[in-house]
Amino acid sequence: MTETTTTHEPSLEYALELDRNDLLAEYRNEYYIPKGKDGNDLIYFTGNSLGLQPKSTFRMVEQELKDWQTYAVEGHFDATYPWFSYHEMFAEPESRIVGGTPEEVVVMNTLTTNLHLMMVSFYRPTKDRFKIVIEENAFPSDRYAVASQARFHGYDPAEAVVELKPREGENTLRTEDIEEYLEREGEDVALVMMGGVNYYTGQAFEMEKIAAAGHAKGCVVGFDLAHGAGNLLLNLHDWNVDFAVWCTYKYLNSGPGGVSGCFVHERHAFNPDLPRFAGWWGNDPATRFEMPREFVPQRGAAGWQLSNAQILPMAAHWAALQLFDRVGMGNLRAKSEKLTGYLEYLLNEREGFQILTPADSTQRGCQLSIRIGDDAKSMVGKLMERGIVADYRVPDVIRVAPVPMYNSFEDVWRFVEELGVMSAG
Ligand SMILES: *Cc1c(COP(=O)(O)O)cnc(C)c1O
Numbered sequence: 001m002t003e004t005t006t007t008h009e010p011s012l013e014y015a016l017e018l019d020r021n022d023l024l025a026e027y028r029n030e031y032y033i034p035k036g037k038d039g040n041d042l043i044y045f046t047g048n049s050l051g052l053q054p055k056s057t058f059r060m061v062e063q064e065l066k067d068w069q070t071y072a073v074e075g076h077f078d079a080t081y082p083w084f085s086y087h088e089m090f091a092e093p094e095s096r097i098v099g100g101t102p103e104e105v106v107v108m109n110t111l112t113t114n115l116h117l118m119m120v121s122f123y124r125p126t127k128d129r130f131k132i133v134i135e136e137n138a139f140p141s142d143r144y145a146v147a148s149q150a151r152f153h154g155y156d157p158a159e160a161v162v163e164l165k166p167r168e169g170e171n172t173l174r175t176e177d178i179e180e181y182l183e184r185e186g187e188d189v190a191l192v193m194m195g196g197v198n199y200y201t202g203q204a205f206e207m208e209k210i211a212a213a214g215h216a217k218g219c220v221v222g223f224d225l226a227h228g229a230g231n232l233l234l235n236l237h238d239w240n241v242d243f244a245v246w247c248t249y250k251y252l253n254s255g256p257g258g259v260s261g262c263f264v265h266e267r268h269a270f271n272p273d274l275p276r277f278a279g280w281w282g283n284d285p286a287t288r289f290e291m292p293r294e295f296v297p298q299r300g301a302a303g304w305q306l307s308n309a310q311i312l313p314m315a316a317h318w319a320a321l322q323l324f325d326r327v328g329m330g331n332l333r334a335k336s337e338k339l340t341g342y343l344e345y346l347l348n349e350r351e352g353f354q355i356l357t358p359a360d361s362t363q364r365g366c367q368l369s370i371r372i373g374d375d376a377k378s379m380v381g382k383l384m385e386r387g388i389v390a391d392y393r394v395p396d397v398i399r400v401a402p403v404p405m406y407n408s409f410e411d412v413w414r415f416v417e418e419l420g421v422m423s424a425g
Contacts, residue, residue, distance in 0.1 A: 015413035036387035047403035051253030060319035099235035103300035186217025196228030202357035202367035231365035254317035279306030
């Protein structure tokens with residue numbers, strides 16, 4: 001479904017009409033929308049950095065604090081949601097976010113930590129095959145992580161880490177160029193590890209095709225879905241992706257520093273011999289408290305857990321996930337394509353804004369990255385003064401993420417209106 005065939009109108013009345021017809025409009029009321037100086041709701045377009053707080057989060061976290069007061073150590077079994085098996089509650093709803101089976105997903109740790117744990121199992125370089133492929137301009141933590149893994153195994157990152165670049169004069173990578181690279185050089189590549197959606201350009205990579213191209217040459221293929229989870233319709237199992245990791249504080253609205261999710265395809269998840277770093281919580285729960293001398297990994301992605309569950313941040317994640325289950329990722333994505341398509345339309349009606357993000361809606365999530373020019377930074381400051389929260393990236397880009405869960409068509413209209421007024425003046 002692409003929005004390019006839809007004809008929109010530039011008026012505010014039309015935006016309000018779209019909001020009246022939006023079946024998901026009521027979900028905005030489930031979130032706290034921060035207020036500006038004038039007491040009105042901010043137009044919040046940075047849900048790609050930190051999602052808004054669901055109104056239900058407080059009660060869910062409070063429940064755990066109360067159960068800790070009431071039960072102390074007995075809470076592991078007597079709490080409303082017993083802590084011993086707390087992580088197990090997440091398998092079903094989390095699997096619906098990424099399109100895996102419940103046994104293929106686990107919620108644990110934080111994102112960069114999980115990326116490293118996955119690379120312990122899935123970056124197994126040999127002297128003939130040691131390269132890691134990543135997109136140019138990947139999120140810094142991911143670049144540091146892959147470079148440090150290469151170095152840890154004794155390779156020079158300058159040689160081992162390959163950054164795929166867009167063609168001269170283009171802003172985003174072509175899938176055919178990624179496929180062509182893997183076809184040509186894939187035999188040297190141990191691991192392809194890209195952002196499912198690049199945080200800077202907003203490009204969503206065609207994960208199924210990349211996984212197929214990598215596998216054809218014997219590479220392992222994993223994705224960092226920090227900007228994909230809760231944003232794209234994902235189908236990691238069917239796409240045959242080997243592993244994936246994501247955070248829950250961006251589109252998944254689970255609070256600053258929140259827990260991370262991890263996907264291990266069942267081809268690997270049921271293999272107890274796969275090398276991994278082990279901890280007691282990844283041990284078979286039948287014997288976990290018998291403290292066996294030898295580690296016996298639990299079946300599935302849960303066998304990569306190290307420590308007992310982080311109940312407080314996981315409670316916040318639980319509250320947030322309920323809303324995703326109520327809406328359904330399919331409905332959310334359908335609204336998202338409309339909302340971002342409408343933003344694109346309004347920007348294209350005006351002069352002076354170059355959109356870096358692909359125009360093809362299958363190759364982007366909700367975010368558009370807009371090249372504004374030298375005054376992008378001061379523009380973001382001025383937008384803030386007018387109650388619009390967007391995000392500046394060096395040298396001349398602003399990123400805006402209309403989040404379908406809580407942003408409106410009116411939000412989008414007002415943003416483009418202010419941007420137009422500012423750049424004219
Ligand atoms: C947000 C983000 C991170 C942040 O990592 P943390 O470990 O959660 O601090 C890492 N990688 C990508 C691609 C991101 O978008």
